[in-house]
Structure formats: C-alpha cells, structure tokens
Amino acid sequence: MNVGLPVVGIVGRPNVGKSTLFNRLVGRRDAVVAPEPGVTRDRKAAEAAWRGHPFVVVDTGGWSADGDTLDNKVSEQSERAMGDADVLLLVVDVTVGITEPDARIAAMLRRSGRPTLVVANMADSGARDDGRWEFNRLGLGEAWAVSALHGRNVGDVLDRVLELFDLDSDADSGSCPGRLDAVASAAERATPDRDESISDSEALVEGEAAVPAVAIVGRPNVGKSTLFNRLIGDERSVVHDRPGTTRDSIDTLVETEAGPVRFVDTAGMRRKARVDADTEYYANLRALRAIDACDVSLLVIDATEGVTAQDQRLAERIDAAGCPIVVLLNKWETLDAEHREGVLGELARRLHFVGESPVLRISALTGRGVHRLVPAVSAAMEAYESRAPTAKVNEIVQLAQSAQPAPGGARVLYATQAATQPPTFTLFANRELPATYLRYLERRLREELGLAKTPLKLRVRRR
DSSP: OOTTSOEEEEEOSTTSSHHHHHHHHHTSOOSOOOSSTTOOOSOEEEEEEETTEEEEEEEOOOOOSSOOHHHHHHHHHHHHHHHHOSEEEEEEETTTOOOHHHHHHHHHHHHHTOOEEEEEEOOOSGGGGGGGGGGGGGSSSOOEEOBTTTTBTHHHHHHHHHHHTTOOTTTTTTTOOHHHHHHHTTTTOOOOOTGGGSOOOOSSOTTOTTSOEEEEEESTTSSHHHHHHHHHTSOOSOOOSSTTOOOSOEEEEEEETTEEEEEEEOOOOOOGGGOOSHHHHHHHHHHHHHHHHOSEEEEEEETTTOSOHHHHHHHHHHHHHTOOEEEEEETGGGOOHHHHHHHHHHHHHHSGGGTTOOEEEOOTTTOTTGGGHHHHHHHHHHHHTOOOOHHHHHHHHHHHHHHSOOGGGOOEEEEEEEETTTTEEEEEESSOOOHHHHHHHHHHHHHHHTOTTSOOEEEEEEO
C-alpha cells in the first residue's frame, strides 16, 4: 500500500454501516459485515480510487463511551484513526436520528479540526433523505444522505472528499475511473450468501505482489495480535484476554533487515463444531484464505497450554497449503524446566509431520526471542524458493539408492526438480515405489539440498 496517499477514516458508533461503506469504497467485500454490533474491532486499511485519484480507506470499530475493557480498546483504535486521517467520514443512522454517542463523537471531531463529512447512512430511498437534516445539529456541516449497501449517493460524497484533498475532482473524469466506478453499477444487489460475502482475500494489494506475506495463525487467545503489534511497532490490532477478539485479517507492510515483509494478523481458529455465528464463520474462512495466499505461516502456540489437538489440525492445514511453517511457542518464559520439556515432547509427537521446521521460543508480550523471527522467516523462504540442478538431484538419488536399494527391484531411473514454492521433485521409476522408501528419498534430498525448513513434494512417474 502506498503510504504517501491521503487517508479517509470511517468512524462512528457501533452498527451504523461503517464496514459496509468501507467495502463500498474499496470496491470489494474486504471487511466482515454482520447485523450485530461490535463485529469490527481493529483498524483495517485498504487502497481505493475515485476519478483516477487513489487514496487509503481505514475502517474502524464502533466508538462507545461506556463499554467494558474490550469496548474501550476498540474505541481507542477509532480515536487513533481520527488522528491519522486527512478526511473523516462520520457515519450515522438516518433511521434512528442523533444518539448520545453520535453527539460525543461529533464533539471530538469538532475539537480535532479535521475535515469531516457526516454520512447519514441507511437512506435506501429518497423518502428517507429528509432525515439527514437533523444531523446538521452536530455542527459538522451539511449531512449527506447515502446508502452504503446500495451505493446510493456515495459518489457525491467522494466528489466532496476529493475537494477536501485539494484535488481537482473533475480531472481525468472518464479517463481513469478507478475501482469505485467499476462497482457503481452494482447498486441494489441482494444480500449475498455466506461464501459470496467473502472477498477474494488476496493478502497483497495490487502492485505489491513481490512483497512476501507472512500470516500469523493459531487458536484464539494465544497471543497473535500481541505479536502482530510488536512486529509492526504499532497497536493496530485490539489485544484483550477475551478469546476471539480479532474478527478479521489485518495486514501491514513492515521494513525489516531482510527487506519489506507483509505481516497478516488473522482471527483465532476453532473447530467447526464450535463455530456458532456467521461472524466467526467469516473470520475463520478469511484466516484460512490468508494461509493459502501467504508465503510463510507463523503458527503461534500457547506454551502454557501445550500443543493441543487444534494446534495439530491447524499445522496440518498449513502443511496442506504447501507453505513453510515457523512454529512459535509463545509465553515460554512463564514455564519451568519440567513443563518446557513436556511441551517439546508434545511438539515432537503431534507436529512430527512438519519435519525440521524452525521452532522459536518467544514472549510476544515482552519481546523476548522475537528478534529471531525475521531471520527464520527469511531462511524458510529461501529454501521454499530454491532450485537444484538436475545433475545434483540425480546424484543424490543415485547415491541414496546405492546405500539402500528399494524393495522388489523398484528403482528411480531419472529425477529432476519440476517446480519451486514448494520444491517439487519428479521421480521417473520402473515400478511403484513404497511410501516408506519415498520418505527415505525425501529425507536424503532434504539433507543434501538444505531443505529441512520447507515443505517438499515428490511425484513419481512410471516408465
């Protein structure tokens, strides 16, 4: 994402349609939307464009004054977005009128001096437009009656946003319409089914495909968001001891000693049988898609609870996606010697299939051991993208067969590396090779080619 672009922040109380408006502006369903309040909790940013002018849109959780500890953390995220934005959109509900939270947010915005537009949402038809006049009493100028769901009058608001950016909103009109023009004709769409309501969940913004993406995954409440905030040096994700705090996948580009890396914080994933709400369904699905799209997955395990069956299932899902895994044993500093030995034993037993993937003992809260994470990610990616000469591959296979021939007269006649990401080898054999012998050849290839820290695939073709 281009950090030099102007920023539009979307703020307001819970359940007024902020995430629906965010999705409308970015031209795709990028934020989880559900009828109940409090779905969005973290700040989520994405790039959008209008009349050829790109900008960044930031979605926020609902601001509330008298909530619990978690609500206060969400409100803090909203207030930080207010301070960072160049233009703010205060979203209110035209069908409800001014509420006390609306008035309090408006007072904060007036004191900030930031350019602000009041967006009276839920104006699905002209019959509701007159309701916007009440919001003029907020002291932030004339309110705009819109329907974020159907796109009604959103273009007029964006024209005004461009004026507040001090841009010529008429320039390039029709020549470079941007992503929003492409979706303007999608007004009056029906509410989508579950699967249709999820975006393509591409972890990278267009134009940044070369930047590696690192997904932070794990069960709820194991410290993923704490680690994410430490890695990016900012509290973008709400951290709370209530499981399931993160509802969406939040990503940030970070400059590291190994170059730029995109870290993606994902929602905690539970067993399907325990997912009992649409919101959690969406969050789980996006987390799984983040795994599929990433270059490396950081599997965060709460060392105080040991390696659970759900940790094992998540590791199997990452392994099936074919991307390297770096296992992080979080809260390691809280364990005594006996418990540490037990956790390492569970790790060897339950996650044996990840081979020699790096295992880091860290504390996301204090930062202990986190400095080793980027080098481990770099090493895993280097192995993931490595390619070996065909002569070297055949030499390794032939020496392996000489040391231990396959049973039943089976033999690999020729071998080559067919692909990378992950390294994939094709073995041409005279007959079927037993699974145990394939594991032996895989182990030898790993050892000789230095591929211990990455997934590896073997394909056998008979000649």
